[in-house]
Structures are given as structure tokens and as C-alpha cells.
Amino acid sequence: MENLNKILRIDTSARVSDSVSRGLVDAIIEHLSAEKAVQVEKRDVSKGLPFINEDWVGANFTPPEMRTDAQASTLAQSDQLVNEIKNADTLVIGIPTYNFGVPATFKAWVDLIGRAGVTFKYTETGPVGLMEGKRAIIALASGGTPSGSEIDFVTPYVRHILGFIGITDVTFIIADAMGQQAEEKIAAAMASIKQI
Known part of the structure; x- marks a missing residue:
């Protein structure tokens, strides 16, 4: 389909029901689908990913x-995760936010897709990303950590x-x-989705 927005949806919350981040992702995709036809590929990393090893x-x-x-078998899941990014717009x-950082399963995803020569390359002037031309929208939820604070x-x-x-076009x-004031903050986040 022409003009199709291919979306890769990545959920990381350990909570499936009553998850604020999942609810925000739902709303973001609904908003994007009102603007243009979308095709959504889902990756729920909360179900677990292997940690890299020797x-x-x-x-x-x-x-x-x-x-x-x-060795090819060892990299098969990593290859799949990378291809999901490549195929997405x-x-x-x-x-x-878990204990001031990202969930461990998201860090596992990062380790599996951060591959020299595949998603980035080294040059004489430093590393260069290879997944250019894509947009990322991040639905961030935290219980006690203010965004942009020192913690x-x-x-x-x-x-x-x-x-x-x-991927440098990133919206939070x-x-x-x-x-x-959880309800007010969720409502404000939902309202901000209409601006993306």
C-alpha cells in the first residue's frame, strides 16, 4: 500500500494490564493511524530476551x-530484531522507569541490536548510525522520577x-x-500525543 507508515511497536513494561506506558503506546498508534494507513509489527520484550554471552x-x-x-543460529534472534527496525518507518x-533506569529487557534489546557493521559503523571521524531516516516516539512513564532531573x-x-x-528524530x-497527581499527568501526556 502506497504511503503506508510501517510501525514497530516495542513494549517493555512488566505490567500488561494497567500499564501507563502501554496505554500511551496504544494512544500514539491510534493517533498515527488517523493520519495515515499503518502496519504495526509488535515486539513485547517484557516476555524476555537472551542476554549476550561469549x-x-x-x-x-x-x-x-x-x-x-x-554461530548463525546464535545470532538469529538478533538478526530478526535488527530486521524489525530496518523494516520500520x-x-x-x-x-x-525501573529503579531510575530502563527495564533490563530493554537493555537486552539494545545489546542485541547494537552491532558494528549492522546498525552502526566506525569511521575516521567516529561512529555513524546506519538506521537513518526513521522516527522514534517514546512513551515514558515513571512513578517517582521527574523527567529531565538529575536522577x-x-x-x-x-x-x-x-x-x-x-535515529535522531526522537519524540518523548x-x-x-x-x-x-497521576491522573492529571496521564491526561497531559495523552493531550501531547495530539501534537506529534
């Missing part, structure tokens, strides 16, 4: 044409890692520090 590192740093069948990622280690990390692989929809 076998994975060895396979990753072996040239593709020299990899054994076992827009990434919509729901991220709750917010989520927004700068997510912006940096996406930029590192070439934020419902933060919901330990107080």
Missing part, C-alpha cells in the same frame, strides 16, 4: 561468510542509543513522577 560475542565478531551454522516504544537516566540513555544507530511523550 558465544554471541564470538559469533557477532566473526565475518558473516565465515560463521558456522551454530516509525518506532513506538513504551518504557517505564533521570532513562531519557538521555534512550535518546543517545537511538541516535547512535542513526512523558507521564512522569506519577506518585502525585
Whole structure:
């Protein structure tokens, strides 16, 4: 279909029901689908991803044409995750703040897709992202951490890692520090979705 917006939806919250980040992602996709026909691919990393290990590192740093069948198998899920990004026009990622950082499953996703020569490359002037021309919209939720504060280690990390692989058009929809006035903050976040 011409003019189709291919969306990669990534959920990271351990909560499935009553998850603020998932609810915001729902609303973002609904808003985007009102503007243009969309095709949504879903990746729920809360269900678990493997952590990289010595076998994975060895396979990753072996040239593709020299990899054994076992090494190719070791990288199969990583390849799939990378292809999901490559096939997307827009990434919509729901991220709750856990203990001042991202959920461990999101960090596992980052480790699996952060591959030299695949999603970024090294040059004489430094690393260059290879996933350019894409947009990311991040639905961020936190119970007690104010976004942009000195204890917010989520927004700068997510912006940096996406930029590192070439995605620099990043928008945050934020419902933060919901330990107080949660309903008002969720409502404000929902309202801000209409501006994207």
C-alpha cells in the first residue's frame, strides 16, 4: 500500500494490564493511524530476551561468510530484531522507569541490536548510525522520577542509543513522577500525543 507508515511497536513494561506506558503506546498508534494507513509489527520484550554471552560475542565478531551454522543460529534472534527496525518507518516504544533506569529487557534489546557493521559503523571521524531516516516516539512513564532531573537516566540513555544507530528524530511523550497527581499527568501526556 502506497504511503503506508510501517510501525514497530516495542513494549517493555512488566505490567500488561494497567500499564501507563502501554496505554500511551496504544494512544500514539491510534493517533498515527488517523493520519495515515499503518502496519504495526509488535515486539513485547517484557516476555524476555537472551542476554549476550561469549558465544554471541564470538559469533557477532566473526565475518558473516565465515560463521558456522551454530554461530548463525546464535545470532538469529538478533538478526530478526535488527530486521524489525530496518523494516520500520516509525518506532513506538513504551518504557517505564525501573529503579531510575530502563527495564533490563530493554537493555537486552539494545545489546542485541547494537552491532558494528549492522546498525552502526566506525569511521575516521567516529561512529555513524546506519538506521537513518526513521522516527522514534517514546512513551515514558515513571512513578517517582521527574523527567529531565538529575536522577533521570532513562531519557538521555534512550535518546543517545537511538541516535547512535542513526535515529535522531526522537519524540518523548512523558507521564512522569506519577506518585502525585497521576491522573492529571496521564491526561497531559495523552493531550501531547495530539501534537506529534
